[in-house]
Amino acid sequence: MLLFGVQHVLVMAATPISSVFLVSATLGLKPDLSVDLLSAAFVLSGIGSLLQSLGPRGFGAKLPFVMLPGGAPLVLFLSIAHQHGLPTATGAVILTGAFYFVVLPLFSWLLKFFPPLVIGTMIVIVGVNLVRVGALLITGQPGTPGFAAPRNLVLGLATIGLTVALYWLCTGVLRQLAVMLGLVAGTALAAAMGALHLPHLGAGGPLHAPQLMPFGSPRFDLLASLPLLVYSLASMAEATGQTVINGEAVGRQIDARRDAPRTIRGDAAVSVLGGFFGLPLMVTSGENIGIVRITGVRSRFVTVAAGLVLVAVGLLSPVTRLIGAVPAPVVGGSAMVVYGVIAVLGVQMLGRANLDDHTNAFTCAVALALGLLPILVPGVYTQLAPNVRILLESGVAVGAFTAVILNALFHHVRPKLFGRDDTDSPSAANPVHHPPAPVGH
Structure with a gap:
């Protein structure tokens, strides 16, 4: 269990x-x-991983979740810090965490607008975005010195190859640990190539506790916090999709209206606490759901072990420095394998969304196009106002809201205004009977 927990951490x-x-x-x-x-x-x-995995008093869905500082909310955090200062940015995080609790009852009612079509589309966008994040760990940012350096490409691709080879060659527990072993093998290769630089592990003493309010007392400015508050709705939708996907990965039948709010409450509580320690919003980790799917290890107590390891890493200064020494291309290679699984899970969910219906296919196509645009063409919204640009550059938020709006227009508003019209669906003329998908597959 400890090894599986360490794999989640790595x-x-x-x-x-x-x-x-x-x-x-x-x-x-x-x-x-x-x-x-x-x-x-x-x-x-x-702490967030423990809360989500154990689920005390409705805080956490009792699923194998790991939590981390979010990617898209980090961009919003930095923007607020640039414009209004770090105390206002940390105040915005705390306000957003509290906003979760205020809007959650209404959001639970709105979950009827998040069928598999919407959630599957969103998960595909999340997966593609995460693959890009992993790839940038290998190549570095375009235009920077050393971008796509051959040695980094070799390390990243070799780590992927080693992970695949280990998954092919190994059986049992070793096969389930293929991602972690691939990461270790990639690090060993980096050491052999002279790309591993170990820091002085004893510097600063053995223990280091995080500092409360490192930027001073939080400043609460509702207008400055608005971009993060708006994004939180997309974050809640993403948490809903992750809850459904994680439940399916462990073979548990999920009631989105019951279980998703538990995940969101866990996110909210940890985000409020994290704001007092200078962190951006804390969210559940999509890549760790991929680990559950790859390994087949479904126990939530594995992520409990991961949570304990994370707390220990945060308090033990030498361990933190050692983990930070793993070369970015090696981490990126391992991450791309796991992130790719997330995209596959979204495709799998879309397979149950009846895309033979032209309306569903049209909704999915438009949402994917708009959601993937800022991912595939970085900087496409550069000429827009900063707050508008930040919101539109979140492909997950744009894709999610597009899918929700189109799904509501076609399946809720249109039937009430014009009556149900299925003539655009091939199933009206040629009915196709699909057997129900088995839960957990």
Whole structure:
């Protein structure tokens, strides 16, 4: 169980590390403050993983979830910090966490507008976006020195190849640990190529506790927090999709109206707490759902173990430095394998959305086109106002809202206004009877 928990940690570790490094580099933070944030990111990720996996008093869905600082909310956090200062940015995170609780009863009612068509579309966009994130860990950002350096490409692709080889060659527990073993093998290869640079593990002492309110007292500005508040609706929709996907991965029948609010309450509670430690919104990790699917290990107590490991990593300074030493191309190679599984899960869900119906196919097509646009063409909204640009550049938010609106227009509004018209569906003329999909497959 400890090994499986460590595998979850190794897969997600790049996200809190890269998030903290991005905040530090963008805002010019001092090294000591960066260490505080990294420690807080691991400790809060661990607490969130424990909360989601154990689910006490309705906080957490009792599913094998791991939590981490979110990717898209991080961009919003940085934007607010640039425009209004870090105290306002941390205040916005706390306000957004509280906003979850206020809007949750209404959102539970709105879940009827999130059928498999909507959630599957959203999960595909999430998966593609995550694959891009993993790929950028290998190549670096376009236009920067060393972009797509041959050695980095070799390390990333070799890590993918080693993971595939281990999954093919191994059986039983070793096969289930293929992602972690591939990461270790990729790190060993990096050491052989001279790309692994170990820090001085004893620097700063053995223990390091995160600092409360590292940027000073939070400042609460509702108008400045608006972009993050609006995005939180998409985040709640994403949490709903992840709850359904995770439930299917472990073979548990999910009631979205009952279970998704539990996941969202867990996200909200940890985000409020994280705001007081200077972190962006905390969300459940999609890549760790891919680990559950790849390994077939369904126990939520594996992610309980992962949560305990994360807390220990956040408090033990040498371990934090050691994990941070794994080369980014190696992490990116492992991440791409797991992220690809997320996209496949979305495609699998779309397979149950009756895409033979032209209306459903049209809804999916438009949502995918708009959702993937900022992912495939970075900077497409550069000329727009900053707040509008930040919202539109979140492909997940745009795709989710597009799918929700079109699904509501075609399947809720249109039948009431014009009466049901199925002449555009091939199933009206040539009925095709599909057997119900078995739960958990």
